Structure formats: C-alpha cells, structure tokens
Amino acid sequence: MARTQALMIQIATGDPRPITKQIVDAVRMKIATGDLAPGAQLPSVRGLAQQLTINPNTVAKAYAELTTEGWLESRQGLGLFVAPPRQRLSDAERERRLDEAIQRFLHDVIALDYPPDEVQARLHREFRLLVPRKTA
Structure with a gap:
C-alpha cells in the first residue's frame, strides 16, 4: 500500500490567482517535474486544508479539477493518487x-x-x- 506523499506547497495571500488555482497549479507542476510520481498518494482533503490553514471545500474543489483533468485518480476507500502519465489534451x-x-x-x-x-x-x-x- 502506498504511503501518503507530503504535499509541500505554499499559498501566497498576495497572489492574484484564487487559492484553488494556486493549489491546482502547484500540484500540476509537482507532477510534471516528477516531484510527485505516478501512484503517489496525496494528503486527504482535510489534511491538506489543515496544513494550508484553508477551508476544506477549497482543497476539494482543487482536487476535483485535477481529477477531472486526469492528473489525479480516486481509489474508492483509499484516497487520491497521482494518475499514470498520459496525454491529457489533444x-x-x-x-x-x-x-x-x-x-x-x-x-x-x-x-x-x-x-x-x-x-x-x-x-x-x-x-x-x-x-x-x-x-x-
């Protein structure tokens, strides 16, 4: 069973991007650069929200967007994992x-x-x- 990968990202209050977008961009970059390997488990919504001291709904929205785009995959009862590489766009x-x-x-x-x-x-x-x- 995979261990949860610590997600070392920061939210900048002065950044003009919404917090959800900052999370999405940070996770995409970590996956694209290999900092998060395929199969790595991400922290729970509640865990990342506590780490970043933000509302869990914000993390859930970011995770949902990353899942829809194919960056993450949900495994029933286990959590969210980095999806295997594939071309996500035409x-x-x-x-x-x-x-x-x-x-x-x-x-x-x-x-x-x-x-x-x-x-x-x-x-x-x-x-x-x-x-x-x-x-x-």
Whole structure:
C-alpha cells in the first residue's frame, strides 16, 4: 500500500490567482517535474486544508479539477493518487494553450525592457533546472 506523499506547497495571500488555482497549479507542476510520481498518494482533503490553514471545500474543489483533468485518480476507500502519465489534451489544444501562454508571457516581459537574448537565456536556464527532476 502506498504511503501518503507530503504535499509541500505554499499559498501566497498576495497572489492574484484564487487559492484553488494556486493549489491546482502547484500540484500540476509537482507532477510534471516528477516531484510527485505516478501512484503517489496525496494528503486527504482535510489534511491538506489543515496544513494550508484553508477551508476544506477549497482543497476539494482543487482536487476535483485535477481529477477531472486526469492528473489525479480516486481509489474508492483509499484516497487520491497521482494518475499514470498520459496525454491529457489533444495536439490542437496543447498547441492552442502553448500559444496562449507564450502571448501572456511576452506581454508580461516586454514591458521589463530586457534584451531578447537575455530573456531566452533565463528561460532556457529555468527549463534546465526543471527538466532534470522529470527525467531522473
């Protein structure tokens, strides 16, 4: 039987994203980078709510969204687990979301007035920091 994986995430009160979105984004990132392996058990709704000192309904909503998207799977009577890897979106939807994310990124960064080479180098460095965890 799998042991519950501690979910080391933080909620930022100054973040403009709703708390539910912060949880969803943090869990997605941990799964995508390999910090949470397939089959790892997540804390209960009540457990994570106590850890983050938030309403359990907020955690339940985040977990439900992650389950609907295929990141998590529920096992009757056992809890929530990281789902096995699979392509969760169609190629067209993945392409659309990538384009949308790049546009958001560019609009945020362009006003900072950095040379494109520096932006690309820093982005590349951040990817290198994330990718080894996923392949290790």
